[in-house]
Amino acid sequence: MVVAPIQTIGLHKSFGDLHVLKGIDLVVQKGEVVCVIGPSGSGKSTLLRSINLLEWPSEGQVLIDGINIVDPDANLDKIRTRIGMVFQQFNLFPHMTVLGNVMVAQVRVLDRPKEEARQIALNMLERVGLSDKVEQHPSQLSGGQQQRVAIARALAMNPEMMLFDEPTSALDPELVGEVLAVMRDLANEGMTMMVVTHEMAFAREVADRVIFMDDGQIIEQGPPDKVIGNPDSPRTRTFLARVLDPTHIDSATPETADFSIDLSSGQFRLGPTHR
């Protein structure tokens, strides 16, 4: 039997009294691209962050390549090198150059010789189209460029799987495309990916499976055409109606300012208007 790269069993997470994840059972197969959608506060980030234990589960197991990493004996640092993570706010290291950002963990964690790490970093930066920015500092780059550096930084560790937490939500609309393009390439190369996103067009095109989460539970999952195109659950439908047609005001949910419209590209995006 082939072991799944990512599996969670009965995953629960509470912050104090707030029960955020209510028993998540999930399997992601090798090479699969899974997009996670759902309303704000439904626990998407928490789920993703539980998979590399940035959040410690209150209950349940997280299996990476079949190994339960919640076990205190697991070598967490080593396991994390196999799981690349990309954050909404990029989280590049501002005191290092672009090249330094992509090299540092290779040298410090994987013990690669500097020269080798440098070559790999340059390759990764070329792959995301940033060969001309290697000596810059993150603050000198646009949001889209920063996010691509963040992707290169994660890829330089040769991860077996990648987690993306709303990688384009902090970007100006015109910069979203360049990041999604990199992710699309990655998916086509067979990377195992879990992507929390509000980009429905991207999910439809790239995902092998879409998971709809609400209130800490997986409500519905399946092929994108099914879940996004013709969902079974009324909750999914309500959510999609709000995302895909933000002018529609649902009287039961007054907080409709949850999304913004990008008029130039005609796309709808969930999440507050870009600050």
Added chain:
Amino acid sequence: MALSDIRPTVRRRISWGISLGVALILVIAVAWFAVMNWDVLGRQFFNGEVAAKLFPDAITVCLRNTLLYTIICFVIGTFFAMVLALMKMSRGPLRWFAIAFIEVFRGLPAMLTIFAFAFMVPMVFQYRWPIGGIFGGLIGLVCVTAAYNAEVIRSGLEAVPRGQREAARSLGMSIMTTNLIIILPQGLRIVIPPLTNEFVMLLKDTALLFIAGASIGMRELTTFGRDGLTTYSNGTPMIVAGVLYLIVTIPLTYLVGRLEKRMAVKK
């Protein structure tokens, strides 16, 4: 009510009153200067003959020692401050040790700490410090510096966004590596101005080492001034010491201001 809320005529009257008051104080000060005993002041505190005997030792030994002690205490103290700051931010028993250490040494007057290390420790443990009481005094000052700087550094470390630690950890970095190459460099950069300020304070606090006493070659400026005071029955050595402090502290304070301004611009 702000001054600007008051009617113009009233405001003019108020500012007249203030000017008048200031002028009056100036007149009194001048009169006082005139009747002051300049002769005694000159002989007892600005005595050229006495001053001449103080040099070059005042600079080559005592100012040098003051700077040396300051730098030693600052470097060692700041090193421990980083450790304490990280301990205080961690979970578990180390955190409580750090809290206790910081509270005790910030809460005690520095002079008592110096006294305790210089005299109490040798008595209790029947142990003589290698180069005399001042050695213990310096250890005390290191503890005080560590405690103060730990709080400064902690504020800097806490100002580093949470995402930095998360990004580092998600790349597989250990807690130690994360702290050393991601968090500390960023946190320390933020607190360079306040740390420089602590350096100036420490420079002045080395004066408290006088309570530990010191052999001739080990004296710092205040011990030197105080010894001179008794030797010559004259206050000039104290004045000389004071001037030498100012020669160092004023440029340093100016530097702090410059650093703060530069940091503000960067933000």
